[in-house]
Amino acid sequence: MSEFIYKIVPRDLWQAAERAGHFDGAPVDHADGYIHFSTASQARETAAKHFAGIDDLLLVAVEPARLxxxxxxxxxRGGALFPHLYAPLPLVDVARVEPLPLGPDGLHRFPDTVR
Known part of the structure; x- marks a missing residue:
């Protein structure tokens, strides 16, 4: 298991979470009944599959043990184990939040910390 799990979040949803003190999830999370996360090795595929071409995203890193x-x-997806959070995410459990910009090729540019 990686040191962190990651949630890709539109900036406006995250700003609402900052005001509330917790993140309840995106519409897809509400529909599925849990907050979707990805490991470092899954995050790029998640971005490409579910957030292709979408700008103004943030990458939220959380230590799994805190949850x-x-x-x-x-x-x-593909039989892989994915982390799912069956509760709101308290912002005190967030290790860091970083921009997830689009590059000139239309792919998201992940920080070097995500390997």
Missing amino acids: GDALKWEVS
């Missing part, structure tokens, strides 16, 4: 029993590792 306790509400975090479940479940089989998803």
Whole structure:
């Protein structure tokens, strides 16, 4: 398991979470009943599949151990285990938030910290 799990979030949703003190998820999370996260090795594919061409995104990093029993590792895309949070994400559990800009090729540019 990687040191961090990641949530890709539109800036406006994250700003609302900052005002509330917690992140309840994006519309897809609400529909599925949990907050979708990705590991470092899954994050690029998640960005390409679900956020292609979308700008003004943020990459939220969280240490999985901070989330306790509400975090479940479940089989998803391609049979891989993905982290799913069955609770709101308290902002005190967030390690860092970084911009996830689009490059000239239309792909998201991940920070060097995500490997």
